[in-house]
Amino acid sequence: MTEAAAVFRETRADPVTASVPFSHLSLELGHLYMEDFAEGAERLERHFAAVRPWAETARAWAAALPTGNRPRISTCFLIDDYFSRLSTPAELVPTLLGAAERAGLTIDYLARESGCALADPARPDRSGLAESVMHRLVESPPPGGNGFRPPVSRTGWLANGRRAPASRTSAALAADGAWQPPAETGARGHSVFVDVELWDEDGGHRTWSCAFLAAVWQLARLGLLRDDGRAVLVPTPWEQDAFPEEWDALPPLLRLNPSAPPFTAYYTCSVLPGRFLPVEHAVRVVLEQVHVDADAVAQAVERSGREGLPAPEGVADRTSYLFPPGL
Template structure:
């Protein structure tokens, strides 16, 4: 008879991954730039009037749930306060909410795009989200690559395949001098090659790209972002009748509807102007090469299975988009 072995480990070394409540669908009602708001309330009303029928269609898509459950759907809107700040929350947000109401839509959660980059360091429950996601990128090396290309952490560029070699690079010297086209790593028949800028340096500070911040936004909505196991970009309750004169005084994510379904969701759907189509293609390229927290993925799987749902483990498979023909700008 042999004695049973004992396994010792230090409890303090374990990281507890905080679980987050989930809706069935996170429905994004738009993303506008500051110059769009500058055009006035009529511009906002046209936007939501075009969004309304497609938002209704997205809601109908998740209506048939197993066990007769009512779908939990939360709506959100992302305001660009990162690339420009032509107005204040007090001036900008009330007309936005009024325009949504006029189209029969309600914005449950309002987010600041700057919160997807660097959140308020004075709040211990927040993190620098963009930097943390950058560290989770796992580049997919194309077949036959020589490792000559510097990593994305140095270049700020991420691709979904092999770039066309330049004659001045060592990779080009391995060929016979004949031009080679770029190629997508997992192309189906023909390549759709993407080379995505994630950031650039300006005055010794990093400026994140719209595509990369949008990828962070998707991960937040899917409930997959953690900071040492803690959930991040958690919504703060806010009185929608009182907005500050300074963006820094507004939390990165606010809940405007006290009875709203959870912000995070099993699936996301974004109703966006067609100008965002190339941006969202870039977002999917980023998400395909992001190693998300496995504990967070497992939590989502267990929670959804408890509701009789099977949620894909892949991040991209949980995202969807609508680009209405009337929403061109």
């Protein structure tokens, strides 16, 4: 009979993964640049008028839940305050909310794109949200890859397959020195190769790309982001009548509707202008190569299964898009 060995571990060595509430669907009613807002209220009204019938289509999908339960659908809108700031929250947000209301739509949650990039002001010791996601990237090794190209953490570029060789002089790249085309990993028939720029740098300042911030945004909506186990980008209730003059005075994610279903959801659907199609393709490339918190994934899979709407473990498989004409 052997004596059992005692194993001691610090509590902080295994942080508990915080649980988050889930809606069935997170419905994004738009993502516009500051240039779009500069065109005025009429531009916003045209946007929401075009979005409304497609938003109703997404709601119809969620209404057909197998369990017959009332669907929990939360709406959100992402404002670009990261790449430019041509207006103030005090001027822009009321105009935005008014245009949505006149179209018969309600924005439950309002997010700032800079909130997907920057560090939490309450935790200055932590890295920014985008940087923390970058450290979780695990590049899919392309068939025949030889490690010639530096990792994404150094280059800032992420691909969905094998790039065309940069040099014809290496025998490891091509025995006969001939040009080779890029190839998508797991392509069905023909390749659709994508190489995504995640950031660029100028004078030591890093600017995250729209595609990478949109990937962070999707992970946040799916409830898969954690920092030492705690949930991040948690909605802040907004009960004030006026909005501030400075964007940095506005929390990164606001809950505008007190009775709204949860911000995080098993599935996401985004109604976007067609010009975002290449960006969202790049988003899927990123999502397919992010190592998310396993416990966070397990929570969503287990709970969605109990509700009769099982969510797949693949993050990209939980995202969907609508690109209406004329948006």
